Amino acid sequence: MILVKNTFKKTIRIIHLWLGLVTGLVICIVCLTGSIYAFQKEIKMLVYPYYTVEHHDAAERMPLSELLHKYQQQSDHDVMRIYDFNTPTRSSMLLTVKDKAYYYSFVDPYTGEILREVFLARDFFTIILYIHMNLLLGEVGTQIIGWSVVLFIFSLITGLVLWFPRSLKVFKSKKGRKSRFGVKIKGSKKRVLYDLHNVLGFYAASILILLAITGIAWTFTWVDNLLYASVTFEEKTEEKPVTTASATFDRIALDRLKKDVVPQRDNKDLFIYFLPTKDTEPIRVMSSIDDDEFGNSDDYYANADTGSLITTRFDEEKNAGQKLNSLYYDIHTGSILGFGGKLLVFLAGLIGASLPITGLMLYLNRLKKKKKNKVVVEVSDDEATATQNIEEMKNKIALLWLFLAVGFILHHIYGLAGIYFGKELKIEGATGETPGWAHYYRILFEIIILMLALASLEITKKWFKITSMVWAVLLGLFNVYHVIEAIMHEPSNTSEIIVLGWMVAISGVLIAALNRWRLQTV
Template identity: 25%
Template sequence: MKATRTEKSNWQKIRKLFNDLHLWFGLISGIVVFVVCLTGTVYVYNTEIREAAAPQYYQVASAGKQKINTDSLLRISKDNIKGKVVGIKIPFDQERTVAILYNKPKKDFEGKESSAKDNGPSISVDKKSGEGKANDKLADSKKEEPKKEAGRKPRANQMMVNPYTGELIGDVGEIKNGTNDMMQVMFGLHRWLLLNEIKEPIFDGIENRKLGSWITGTATLLFLLGVISGMIIWFPNKLRGWKNGLSIKWSGNWKRINHDIHNTLGFYSCIILFLMSVTGPFWSFDWYRTGWQKTWGTYEASSEKKEEKTKLVSIYPITGKRVMTIDETLIAINKVLPYDGDVTINFPKDSTGTISVLKNKVGFFAPSAGDKLTLDQYTGEILEKEIFVEKTFSQRASASVKALHIGDIYGPFTKIIYFISCLIATSLPVTGVFIWINKMKKKPKRK
């Protein structure tokens, strides 16, 4: 009995220590975590909300109509687009619009559009990104980040086109409505607590955007520690206590219900909350991002990044062989990637450039990460391929940091799970504060 009592006593001490840590982690970060989680809950469905607010840009009626040949559609659209066409996004859904990717003309120092000669379509795929659909969807919300992050190439504009009529619907980056403004505010709150909107620096030498990022990043780290400590103190002393930790006693008083909501819902969502919080500081701290990449063995020093890799080139058409059409390119793609999916084709820069392709599966359980191909523009030969499932676990984990954070891992299925988990995460600071207040009100027991 002595040993049992000693073990129990030690466990109680450990549990009390983590309980105190859990309390202080929550109290320090509570308000910021509440704001970050609330805005994150809304932002899970950022793309869907934006599309619902401007359906004419994304949806078309297909009943009884025949699609225009893709090459003809591109040729018609190119004549009416002010800029350099660099690629095309072809959706699998027959009732979705086609997106023509293009770069707007650069303006000179006098504000006039430069008359640079169009040497053919061009765009490059970020080879270090494995985010698949997550990357594509970010193009729809490029206005959310006024400044381009270091090391990131500027994204192409997207002109939406009706594939049945050839009508140019408009550039999604130029959509102006209340929904887009609201989602921009949600993003600013989530990332920087809207400190990026304040022009004058709050602290000398520190950009407000960076300050906001540090605050949210620190709060997220404290939330991560809170999730870990919460899981430790969740484990009961006795076996019969497991049942209490897995259900909510709705017949109890409000204090008991509040405690059970915090305890039980926190347990059921702990894995998702851990994934969200462990990936969140990736965008706040350089040291955290570097540590993440080193952990998964994908870190490259700045000197290594500067070293150019062997550039893939297409066979120069000495015999006068013509460049492949888009339809021929699709046939070549589907031979290697024979599944239903959305296809993004990035055109070659010049006569020796290659075609870069990204294909994403579609469906309720479709993974967000896409497969990439590099093709010879004349022969269709596959010069390089990056199949996501064939990568090592560390490569997939490192490349999926954004998908893990926003819930776009396996399409709509994981989005629903993340949405519910975000709601729970939003409630945790509130229910936690009530638990703390109730404990403070307790009278000391008589000896």
């Protein structure tokens, strides 16, 4: 039993190490920018004077039609959205576009005067947001971020496994609890570094996993579908867009719509008016608590020429999956718990950014220690040499299994990412008879199985050596068959052929490594 536990922990440690080394830089950037963005609203309200206006009790906000008209007299930008606040001291915001460049235009709601037009490509928090989302690399960066965060989730899970003590007796003593839950500031530098990584990682892990899941739900359709299916137990269907008969937008319609909408939800501070871009497109209004909390939002659709309501979708009418979807932003930013939630996200982000750094430092210290304490093994000492070779072989096999896992992910989900960017998830063999979420769970199970293979690496009993060889050979034959089939039937699909060829090569090396390991451990 002890051997199995030790084996499991060693294998998990290898997985944790390599996941951290592969994703560390990206995760550090994502977490740091996330922490900066957590209090973006509070900082903007404090630093940017054009976010607020002076309010006199006798003054009334001008009608939206007049506000839009006055803005158009002062600017040649096209207006896409109007952000109208009930808070008397908030300025109105307009999302505008000119020559394919986007701006936030801030307007005094009492006079119609333009206070500031902010070019979003040069706005500090917009830049931080896009670094957080795609490293400023467009769709390529989105995929890099998304897959790094997927691996980060597994890194956090393996980290929690490593944090957990071998025996629960540790928690019974004060010293034991302190070693797991406290940072020994007065300890050696190595001990402090270990505690900063191990203890702080434990405190932040659950929050970071939640943030990571809600983050990749925006990146990957299949994650969003999986979350939807997990709470509704049914497959997500595409919602049909609301359309109207062809009509020309009349800004007077905004005034009628506001009179109908605002009294219905007096607890909502923000009403966002999405102006139609086509003749058959209605005006859409989304109401929310404020501009940093969208979980309890309502939607209204109205005719573009008259402002008369066509349909509504209130928050209480959403099913569990739709409700969860609308809460992604609030959960991800912490605004669902108010200021305290944002503070938790801020601190978790800082800890998350520090984990790759402290982890790398621990790894480098370990390498230095190994180099310093390295013992020269005599060639004649067959037993010592064999032991050393076996340890090296185990690490090699572990890495090969990890490479195969990556190959499975690439093949089953996106193929070579450069060709499949922007496309929805399509899984080979899906006929439509089986719900999509069932296929997503299949992929998850494959990953778990591969992790179990890693977990049993050091069990050198005869049955394991035989079964692991059989499994590796069958997997190799399957990969060979698959790559031949791809070449014969889809020769133009170079992405799949490359990935499958890579998996064939790894399978061959894995079989050879397992065979050498089998011979060395007789």
